[in-house]
Amino acid sequence: MSNNDNKVTILDIAKRANVSPSTVSRVLRNSASVAPGKREAVMKAVAELGYRPNIFAQSLASGQSMTIGVLTQNFGSPFYDGILEGILLGLDGSEYWPLFADGRWQTEIELRGLDFLLQRRVDGIILVGGQIPEERLRKVAKEIPVIAVARELKTMPENCIYLKNFEAAYQATQYLLEMGHRDIAHITATVPYLDSVDDILQRLRGYEQALRDAGLEPDPRLIVEGNLQQQSGVLAVEMLLARGRPFSAIFAANDQMAFGARLALYRRGIRVPEDVSLVGFDDESSAAYMVPPLTTVRQPSILMGQEAAKAMLALLNEQSPKLPVFEGELVIRESVARQR
Amino acid sequence: MSNNDNKVTILDIAKRANVSPSTVSRVLRNSASVAPGKREAVMKAVAELGYRPNIFAQSLASGQSMTIGVLTQNFGSPFYDGILEGILLGLDGSEYWPLFADGRWQTEIELRGLDFLLQRRVDGIILVGGQIPEERLRKVAKEIPVIAVARELKTMPENCIYLKNFEAAYQATQYLLEMGHRDIAHITATVPYLDSVDDILQRLRGYEQALRDAGLEPDPRLIVEGNLQQQSGVLAVEMLLARGRPFSAIFAANDQMAFGARLALYRRGIRVPEDVSLVGFDDESSAAYMVPPLTTVRQPSILMGQEAAKAMLALLNEQSPKLPVFEGELVIRESVARQR
DNA sequence: GTATATTCTGAAAGCGTTTTCAGTATAGTA
DNA sequence: TACTATACTGAAAACGCTTTCAGAATATAC
Known part of the structure; x- marks a missing residue:
């Protein structure tokens, strides 16, 4: 079933299914219609050989990394981690996967993280808090979608998810x-x-x-x-x-x-x-x-993360999502007493 | 300085430095000696053009993703997040970067996460807790290094970092x-x-x-x-x-x-x-x-994460690191009183 | 029945690196 | 001086996919 020394390439599938590599690619990506018979043959060959596409070849050829960069500030701080969790949740089921970088609230480290993500050719960036200068962000936003969570960007408010x-x-x-x-x-x-x-x-x-x-x-x-x-x-x-x-x-x-x-x-x-x-x-x-x-x-951190992910997905899909603005909700418990 | 529409390729560098692409690659990876003059010319061209290697092309050609998979259980749970933070820290400075997946303590999701990481061709896997059957893990370990943190694997104890x-x-x-x-x-x-x-x-x-x-x-x-x-x-x-x-x-x-x-x-x-x-x-x-x-x-979670990362790096470097076993340390504060 | 779309298909040209191979200089040795 | 290592170098072949191009096959319209 699963062949672990993954040397199975699209060529093997093509040979086995008696079609050309192009056709294999087409059925795999669903990028063009293929005769039902051939489609099936390809699927069968894929299953039998335990084929897994090589993501690097895919990315290289298509120019997409299917990866979205998440620049956070503090791994281990509850609020931010909630957002990350939400992002993970929101991306679940899509073809995209997050790549995390931690800026530790230090602009320099943040900038390095951003560079790193860019170098890894992420298809989009979600900022979680942080303090990277907006000017730099605008530059990035020209190339790929940028969403900020828990941070209000003055010059690109329509890309922010935050709480009032x-x-x-x-x-x-x-x-x-x-x-x-x-x-x-x-x-x-x-x-x-x-x-x-x-x-x-x-x-x-x-x-x-x-x-x-x-x-x-x-x-x-x-x-x-x-x-x-x-x-x-x-x-x-x-x-x-x-x-x-x-x-x-x-x-x-x-x-x-x-x-x-x-x-x-x-x-x-x-x-x-x-x-x-x-x-x-x-x-x-x-x-x-x-x-x-x-x-x-x-602050509904998980929800905020999810919304950010959803918005990013929409952006990647050429849509222009409307980002929600969250209202804080006062949760009354037991740490306040009436003052006489 | 930084050219954002990153269309600069190794060819451009080659042309500018008046050398062949192979030479450029050699100086960039330091994989063979190059005449000092040419080396400098290349460096200069790289700087001037703001060249950034395309990681997909690199991975495709070299077979390495420079990425290590981290399969965790619960984003947002303090102890595990501490480990993640440690991993991030431990990987810092190396060429490798973590790719996270969250198993949420559900074997099925975990398995999917593992598959995902494998599909992304990670060069190694760090397991944080979890419950994937050891049999499956052994299969993976045959292909790439595997380290488990906060989990004791019966059949591969030498790859585990845990506390007594x-x-x-x-x-x-x-x-x-x-x-x-x-x-x-x-x-x-x-x-x-x-x-x-x-x-x-x-x-x-x-x-x-x-x-x-x-x-x-x-x-x-x-x-x-x-x-x-x-x-x-x-x-x-x-x-x-x-x-x-x-x-x-x-x-x-x-x-x-x-x-x-x-x-x-x-x-x-x-x-x-x-x-x-x-x-x-x-x-x-x-x-x-x-x-x-x-x-x-x-439990020194951050330290455990760092050790895991270091061990992984060593493994990737063909060395066989000796993994530490941690002793729990009782931290006495104020929640215990003497019973009369 | 012919003319025109439409659906399928394979060949082949990338995508941007690394790495092997086969030299060509250059330095070292006898 | 001739001969062998050694240090460099470029051409070219991968790496495994996507996508364009153009043609073949089939369907639709008149």
Whole structure:
């Protein structure tokens, strides 16, 4: 059945089926009609010989790699991994396969990854987060389709799948306000080698706006900066406490920092939510298992990945898909209490 | 500098450098000595024209894809993602690149993934967990190097990188024993479509043996089964509580289930570690941020991935690497208390 | 019945490399 | 000086497919 020393080529099939190689190729790719009899003969020969097309020859001849490049930022970070999972899911069943590269939030490494993908002649690129200059991306987009997930490209908005970060953060803050909180701290972030990732910045803006709309002026002493990792969440709380400015709630720009904050609070004997309420962002899978379960903004990462894959497939198919914009959904669990 | 419509071929370089295509290839691959002058001329032309070799042509002609297949089980699960990250790291700097496939713990999907990788003519395969029959794997191994991480292959042990699960679980249980616990529950797991993953089974065995060596007979009422996900950890605790058999400690076969268990305990008002002690397995990155921080067995996932990649590279280089066997390291944090 | 489409088909020309083969210089040896 | 290694080099043959081209066979229209 399956012949492992795959030396079976299209020529063998042709010979066996008594047709020309061209005909074999035609039935295999379905690129032109072939007489039913010959078609069958080819199929039979293919099955009998356990033929597998050589993908390099195919790619070389056709100019397509049947591969789409995915440039991510952090293997192992829950939110991004969710997107990757979604991409994998969305590509499943198509002829395309993803090729991953990890940029580790370092522009230089990212650029290298991009080059690598290009060199491997991917047919399209899906960007997951990241900070490659848009100018560079536009160049790439001239050659092959580009889709960005979880990143908003100013100059090519129609190719982006993202969440309305501003609105979602606004909503989260508003919820805290409604629960009677007035002194709400915010843990934002800067990532190394860049001032600030845009979506994180949008969350900060949303937070500030909600405050203002409630007649409160954002207090710089209540805003502290992490790096999206858990540890920075604990540091952030330490910092906040050290500043001495009282607060009754914390809104963290992502769940991981919220977890860190939660631990720091625990260490200080500050109860959540009785003493301090906590809200995160992402709703990564462990948020529901924090103690107490974390109230957070859900980003549908898997879905976003799937949509990105679907859009890419459409683009590759010469269609122009309409990309969805996602709204964050506030998932209310148990980490927020009413402030008396 | 970089010419994006990459129509520059080796012929263009040849023409420009006034040499034959063969010579260009020789300097590019360093496969034979070339007169210094010509070598330079070639390099210059390459730089000027922004030449990038066409990888398909290369692969077709050389028979190598410079790609190594990685068959994983669960994108998005912390431990496995750590391994992937390690593989990526370990391959960095080499000419090889990973091609990922996700088996989702379903043999059928796994097999398809394997076929896919083979069809893409990967030069080697790294298995991450999984349950593909060894017989099939041996066939593959006859053609190309195969390395398994986090899985112990009975018939080809010299190709495996794994942790001594039995010993590690024994050690964890022993620690609980030393802390005065006598009634120690264990959350084990079965994964769908298979009786039991071997390493999880080894952990169960280690737990049982430690008990026996301490003169305690394992009590089936204290052993409960999950599926490695968090939710199953909460169910496990519910089950345990429902059975009415008292216990003062829980050893979970992985961290995720430990997190679930921790939440269930919280819900019931049972304190950790004052009322019940908790030990996990894996030391995934969030373990240190559980409340209280989780005592657990560390599996050096990133390192394991790196070692796998290094071993693969060695194999590809005709060497026969000696694979390390990892010992689990008990990381003592704050989820275990002495039992009076 | 002829004229015109339409459907099939094989030959052959790529696709862009690597690698073998057969030299031609050049250096080293006696 | 003649002779043999050695260092370089280019022509040309793969590698295994896709696709164009043009012709043959068949169907459709008048």
